[in-house]
Amino acid sequence: MKLRTLxxxxxxxxKNSWRNSWMTIASIGAVTxxxxxxxxxxxxxxxxxxxxxxxxxxxxxxxxxxxTATEEEREAIGEELESMSIIETVxxxxxxxxxxxxxxxxxxxxxxxxxxxxxxxxLDDAYIVKLTDPQQTVPVAEEIATIPKVSEVNYGExxxxxxxxxxxxxxxxxxxxxxxxxxxxIFLISNTIKITIFxxxxxxxxxxxxxxxxxxIRWPFFVEGLLLGILGSVIPIAALVTGYYYLDQxxxxxxxxxxxxxxxxxxxxxxxSGLILLIGAVIGIWGSVMSVRKFLKx
Amino acid sequence: MIKMQNVKKTYPNGVQALNGIDLQIDPxxxxxxxxxxxxxxxxxxxxxxxxxxxxxGEIYVSGKDLTKMKRRDVPYLRREIGVVYQDFKLLPKMTIxxxxxxxxxxxxxxxxxxxxxxxxxxxxxxxKNKARFIPDELSGGEQQRVxxxxxxxxxxxxxxxxxxTGNLDPDTxxxxxxxxxxxxxxxxxxxxxxxxxxxVNTIKRRVIAIEDGxxxxxxxxxxxxxxA
Numbered sequence: 001m002k003l004r005t006l007x008x009x010x011x012x013x014x015k016n017s018w019r020n021s022w023m024t025i026a027s028i029g030a031v032t033x034x035x036x037x038x039x040x041x042x043x044x045x046x047x048x049x050x051x052x053x054x055x056x057x058x059x060x061x062x063x064x065x066x067x068t069a070t071e072e073e074r075e076a077i078g079e080e081l082e083s084m085s086i087i088e089t090v091x092x093x094x095x096x097x098x099x100x101x102x103x104x105x106x107x108x109x110x111x112x113x114x115x116x117x118x119x120x121x122x123l124d125d126a127y128i129v130k131l132t133d134p135q136q137t138v139p140v141a142e143e144i145a146t147i148p149k150v151s152e153v154n155y156g157e158x159x160x161x162x163x164x165x166x167x168x169x170x171x172x173x174x175x176x177x178x179x180x181x182x183x184x185x186i187f188l189i190s191n192t193i194k195i196t197i198f199x200x201x202x203x204x205x206x207x208x209x210x211x212x213x214x215x216x217i218r219w220p221f222f223v224e225g226l227l228l229g230i231l232g233s234v235i236p237i238a239a240l241v242t243g244y245y246y247l248d249q250x251x252x253x254x255x256x257x258x259x260x261x262x263x264x265x266x267x268x269x270x271x272x273s274g275l276i277l278l279i280g281a282v283i284g285i286w287g288s289v290m291s292v293r294k295f296l297k298x
Numbered sequence: 299m300i301k302m303q304n305v306k307k308t309y310p311n312g313v314q315a316l317n318g319i320d321l322q323i324d325p326x327x328x329x330x331x332x333x334x335x336x337x338x339x340x341x342x343x344x345x346x347x348x349x350x351x352x353x354x355g356e357i358y359v360s361g362k363d364l365t366k367m368k369r370r371d372v373p374y375l376r377r378e379i380g381v382v383y384q385d386f387k388l389l390p391k392m393t394i395x396x397x398x399x400x401x402x403x404x405x406x407x408x409x410x411x412x413x414x415x416x417x418x419x420x421x422x423x424x425x426k427n428k429a430r431f432i433p434d435e436l437s438g439g440e441q442q443r444v445x446x447x448x449x450x451x452x453x454x455x456x457x458x459x460x461x462x463t464g465n466l467d468p469d470t471x472x473x474x475x476x477x478x479x480x481x482x483x484x485x486x487x488x489x490x491x492x493x494x495x496x497x498v499n500t501i502k503r504r505v506i507a508i509e510d511g512x513x514x515x516x517x518x519x520x521x522x523x524x525x526a
Contacts, residue, residue: 001406002406004406004408004409005406008403202387202389203389205387206387206389206400207400207404208373208376209376209381209387210376210377210400210401210404210448210452211373211374211375211376211377211401211404211405211452212373212404213370213373214370214373216373216404
């Protein structure tokens, strides 16, 4: 395609959007509404994901070694754990260390454990295990429990399972909702543009008669769709940037938990803005080009 | 120019429009297509223009096999064929100039050549001084002349006219015929479907009569042959 023809397509695309300005506003409204919802979902989902990820990475499995185990048996457990491919790190923690950890984690109250000397230490030797895929925690823990001389496997079962379940549900429901929203918007736009095409039907028919290729006819609609998509994403992006900035500035004053941290404003907001612009452009172009399809079959 | 062998066309609704057409039209010919409404004239012209595809048989237009032609090659076939319709098919919001330039824009002609060619063809149909008008400001005959100018702008080898004088009074019809004859004299093949007994019987050319989807008569310098 020649540059001049490309210019012509852009001119036609802009002219058509201007000529049917009410339809253009209606289409932009549809894109704007959709993108505001999509942006809200994205921010929510990505942050939940972020929180869940950071919690997930904190999940460890503590493997307690039976008191009756000999030194060889204890080392065998360690080797067995090392040999499992899903396990990322294995750290040995002796019963003395465990006692120290317990004492220090309780602060001043930990002194009550001072009464135990090495002989009376009620704790077991332990291996602290981290997985490459924390989602596999439950089955791996069950597998570890079958190793001989392992007395107990701890990983905060219920909490971990609930967290993973919630995270997966949120991810899936969010994705389904976003996809449904995007298709609704495409449908709305293609219907709105179809009304304007009806008036241009004769023009398209004549273009076909004088030998226009399908892409020659489609291009102005492509441009028009792109324009609708970009204009439709202006308000959602502005709302996203200001909204997230406000949230980011104020979250600390209400946040009671250290482990809940939001994704940092930059580059997160710019990445989501880019994605919103892209989704807007795709919705607009797809809706617009789809609506000409029927009229090209001459 | 055009060659058809045993061409049949049945529409999806079961109507048999053509039942086995054999014919050859040579470059530079002027052919009248006559026959009652519904006899298959329009289907015949649509097949040449590839608005419809044949159910069976072979069609060649300027050396191209239309039965094997891909969809994306159709626009290039149409650039070699000009079409004129009974209802002109002009765009009402565009000026006469723009209406004609439309056909050249589509083939990505340079602006300089476009201006030159548009004025050339408007001059040829005698409407050079009305380039800035819109179609509604012109008479029916003038509008048809604009449609002819648009059809020949791309230097087509073949011009299909589907009842070009159907909406016009006799005097205006003769003007249109004069222009078509000039175009034919310059070497363009013309196929004209018509119901006008006077035209066919006065300007004697090859006549192909179609009835019930078959060619019933093919005569050089023939008559209209039907009671008008």
